[in-house]
Amino acid sequence: MKNVLKSGLVAALFLLGTLNATHAEEFSAKVIAVMDGDTVLILRGNKQIKVRLAGIDAPEKAQAFGESSTQSLTELMLNKYVNVNSQAVDDYGRLVASITVGELNVNHEQVQRGMAWGSSRSKGKALLALHNDAKKAKRGLWAQTDPMPPREWRKVHAAPRQQYVAQHSICGSKRYCSQMDSCEEANFYLSHCNARSLDKNRDGVPCEHLCPAKR
Incomplete structure (x- = not known):
């Protein structure tokens, strides 16, 4: 029995590692659409993939600075070839990744410009440092007296899950x-x-x- 359980555990761990490896890769693609301040649509070969920028949270379009954040990301990425370092797939089927244009880390740039919040849950301290620096300098959304984090805004303006999925679909x-x-x-x-x-x-x-x- 112990051998069976051990074999099952090893198989499960192997499968989990395989699934994670599937989404952990680095590749080049072209950005063909910008959905909002932290989400883009890329073209990899003949396949369109929706990508959520890892470690940041931009204002929703209906929020203050939502359109400005979207425009900022558009200027940085639209119609450009980028390097995508994928990490996972979220609950809405979006690839979660860090994206660079040349030497520029776009995730970091959005936070540095004050166009997105840097997540304290992200790996490393770089995003949090950029977040605090933008806040101190009152750049972008931090020029507001008391900006509401997107996660709080979504709670206040909660929509049915089906509607949210539709809004964030491809x-x-x-x-x-x-x-x-x-x-x-x-x-x-x-x-x-x-x-x-x-x-x-x-x-x-x-x-x-x-x-x-x-x-």
Whole structure:
């Protein structure tokens, strides 16, 4: 019996290690959409992956500085090739990762700019130090008298889980070419989100000004 239990424990630990290893990898990808101040959509090969920046929490879009945080991340990453160091997958199916653009750690930069909170639960003390420095300097959201942490804001403005999942799903609310930032993003919304308004002439090519038809 002891041998059976021991074998089962070893197998379970091996499986757990395998699952963790699946999500712990480093790779390059292109950012094709910015969802908010701490979440982006990347293109790896032909696969779109939603990524949550590890160790930070940006204001929700409806919060003060929510749009500013989103714009900051857009300037840092949109349509750029980045290096993704993945760590896990969260409850909403998003890859949790640290992202760098060249030598710039984007997770750190958002916190340093005062565009996100640095989590005290994150590994290492770098994010917490940047958080405290931005707060002391009153940068970004810290210019407010008493900014509410996103986790507290979400409690006050609680929504049903299904609604939260829908808001944080791969398909956002974009439906028009004027809202698209790249050909890759337009193709994604057309093929995966049923955004038919992007292809008015029904030729399979969305937003001709972004995606010129092949001749």
